[in-house]
Amino acid sequence: MKKLAIVIGIIAAVVVAASVIALAQATLPGLVGEDVSPDGCLSCHRVTEDGRDHTMATMLQETHGRFSASRLADLAGCYTCHERRGDMAELMHAAHYAGEDNHFITRYNGYCTHCHSVDLASGAIGVKGK
Numbered sequence: 074m075k076k077l078a079i080v081i082g083i084i085a086a087v088v089v090a091a092s093v094i095a096l097a098q099a100t101l102p103g104l105v106g107e108d109v110s111p112d113g114c115l116s117c118h119r120v121t122e123d124g125r126d127h128t129m130a131t132m133l134q135e136t137h138g139r140f141s142a143s144r145l146a147d148l149a150g151c152y153t154c155h156e157r158r159g160d161m162a163e164l165m166h167a168a169h170y171a172g173e174d175n176h177f178i179t180r181y182n183g184y185c186t187h188c189h190s191v192d193l194a195s196g197a198i199g200v201k202g203k
């Protein structure tokens with residue numbers, strides 16, 4: 074009887090360990106598992122198949138509408154101003170993580186690797202599209 078309990082205990086421990094590993098794989102897209110946002114910002118900020126406009130130019134219309142469209146088309150465009158300002162990290166982390174019902178978290182699980190790349194060989198961290 075005792076032996077059976079030990080065997081069941083071991084099986085339970087293995088099942089728990091396996092599901093923890095499976096969970097870790099499912100929650101690190103781009104590192105372990107498929108990169109769900111290979112184009113960084115532009116994987117999400119685009120016109121969707123059903124016609125909804127999530128482009129950065131549209132999202133920033135109110136504050137950046139006066140700037141030329143080419144500087145709002147991609148991250149390189151943003152950096153023509155924000156490199157000098159040195160505020161891109163602060164702005165992007167606030168835009169995607171702050172607030173009660175932030176869709177980056179509630180709809181996209183908030184992964185750092187949506188934007189950041191990690192070179193597993195060197196350990197260097199970058200931003201996709203920069």
Ligand code: HEC
Pocket residue numbers: 110113114115116117118129132133148151165168169172174175176177178180181187188200
């Ligand atoms: C996985 C999808 C995803 C990726 C990748 C992503 N965003 Fe977003 N972004 C969102 C969502 C969702 C919101 C809206 C958040 C909310 O609910 O307020 C948002 C909001 C924004 C806003 C609006 C901020 C404001 O002041 O209203 C800007 C600008 C923006 N993102 C730029 C970027 C840039 C630049 C990158 C790349 C460095 C990027 N995003 C990557 C999904 C994404």
Ligand code: HEC
Pocket residue numbers: 129130133136137140144145146147148150151152153154155164165168
């Ligand atoms: C021509 C210069 C210029 C370009 C190009 C530019 N910005 Fe900005 N951005 C600014 C300035 C200036 C401010 C500060 C506005 C303020 O503080 O009133 C700002 C503020 C912001 C803010 C905070 C205010 C807000 O509107 O939510 C976000 C977020 C932002 N920029 C994102 C971006 C992104 C993403 C891009 C590229 C798609 C971009 N910016 C391109 C000049 C620029």
Ligand code: HEC
Pocket residue numbers: 161162163165166169183184185186187188189200
């Ligand atoms: C929406 C895109 C986006 C997401 C999501 C994101 N980052 Fe960033 N992060 C940036 C950008 C853009 C920079 C600025 C890089 C630069 O200018 O060289 C940055 C810079 C950084 C830096 C450099 C330090 C600094 O403040 O400049 C660190 C550390 C960092 N991010 C950590 C994280 C972590 C941890 C997460 C997940 C919790 C995360 N980031 C999620 C876009 C993002």
